[in-house]
Amino acid sequence: MLTIKNLHASVDGKEILRGIDLTVNPGEIHAIMGPNGAGKSTLSNVLAGRDGYEITQGEVIYKGENLLDLEPEERAQRGVFLAFQYPVEIPGVSNVYLLKAALNAVRKYQGLEEVDAMDFLTLVREKMKLVKMNEEFLHRNVNEGFSGGEKKRNEILQMAVLEPALAILDETDSGLDIDALRTVSEGVNALRAEDRSIVMITHYQRLLDHIVPDFVHVLSEGRIVKSGDKELAKELEKSGYSWIHDAPEGET
Ligand code: ADP
Ligand code: MG
Numbered sequence: 001m002l003t004i005k006n007l008h009a010s011v012d013g014k015e016i017l018r019g020i021d022l023t024v025n026p027g028e029i030h031a032i033m034g035p036n037g038a039g040k041s042t043l044s045n046v047l048a049g050r051d052g053y054e055i056t057q058g059e060v061i062y063k064g065e066n067l068l069d070l071e072p073e074e075r076a077q078r079g080v081f082l083a084f085q086y087p088v089e090i091p092g093v094s095n096v097y098l099l100k101a102a103l104n105a106v107r108k109y110q111g112l113e114e115v116d117a118m119d120f121l122t123l124v125r126e127k128m129k130l131v132k133m134n135e136e137f138l139h140r141n142v143n144e145g146f147s148g149g150e151k152k153r154n155e156i157l158q159m160a161v162l163e164p165a166l167a168i169l170d171e172t173d174s175g176l177d178i179d180a181l182r183t184v185s186e187g188v189n190a191l192r193a194e195d196r197s198i199v200m201i202t203h204y205q206r207l208l209d210h211i212v213p214d215f216v217h218v219l220s221e222g223r224i225v226k227s228g229d230k231e232l233a234k235e236l237e238k239s240g241y242s243w244i245h246d247a248p249e250g251e252t
C-alpha cells in the first residue's frame with residue numbers, strides 16, 4: 001500500500017525529516033508516536049503534499065506510484081485521505097457540498113458517474129450515525145464555528161463517506177473529551193477493513209486504548225527510532241519519551 005524509503009524533508013533549509021523508512025500493508029493500522037517537535041506533522045504534511053516542504057532525499061510509493069509526484073488532489077482521487085485536508089474554515093462552502101464534491105472527484109477517477117443527489121443524502125445520513133452527528137451539521141459551512149470535537153467527528157465523517165484505501169490521521173485525539181474520543185474511535189474502528197490502511201499520528205497513548213494498532217513506531221528528531229506492537233505504546237505511557245535521548249546511537 002505505502003512504502004516510505006529514506007525520506008528526508010526540509011523546511012526553510014532546516015532538515016526536519018532525516019531518513020524515514022516505513023512500510024504499511026493493506027489492512028494494517030500503524031501508530032506513529034513521538035515527542036513534540038519530532039516531525040510527526042511534517043511527515044503527514046509531506047504525505048499530503050502541502051506546500052512549503054522540500055523533499056531532499058528518498059521516495060514514497062503508494063500503490064506502485066510515486067506519491068510525491070502527484071498533486072494533493074490526485075492523491076485524494078487515488079484513495080489517500082488526510083484528516084486535516086480541510087482544516088480551515090471555508091466561508092460559503094457547506095459541509096455537504098464539499099463532501100459531495102470530494103466523493104465525485106474520487107468517483108470520476110474510478111470512471112464512475114456523479115453520485116445521484118438522493119443517493120448521496122442517504123449515504124451521508126447513514127455515515128453520520130457512525131459519528132453521532134446531527135443533520136444540521138451538513139448545512140453549516142465547512143468547519144465554521146465547529147468545536148474541536150466537531151471538527152474531528154467531521155474528519156471521520158469525511159473518511160467514512162470517501163472510503164479511502166489509505167487514511168492518515170494526525171492528532172485525531174487532540175481537543176477531544178472522553179465521549180468524543182470514544183465516538184471518533186468507534187468511527188475509525190468501524191472503518192477498519194482488509195483493504196484499508198490507517199496511519200495514526202499521535203502524541204498521546206490514550207487514543208490507542210480505543211483504536212488498537214498493529215504496529216507502533218516512535219519518531220524522534222525526524223527518524224523512526226523504535227518500532228513494536230501495541231505494548232510499545234503502553235511502555236511509552238509509563239516511561240514517557242525521555243529514554244529516547246538516552247538510547248545509544250543506532251539502536252532501534
Ligand atoms: P510534531 O508534529 O512531531 O510535534 P512538527 O512536524 O510539527 O512536529 O515539527 C517538527 C520540527 O519542525 C519542529 O522543530 C518545528 O519547529 C519545525 N517546523 C515545522 N514546521 C515548520 C515551518 N513551517 N517552519 C519552520 N520550522 C518548522
Ligand atoms: Mg507539535
Ligand code: MG
Pocket residue numbers: 040041042171
Ligand atoms: Mg504535530
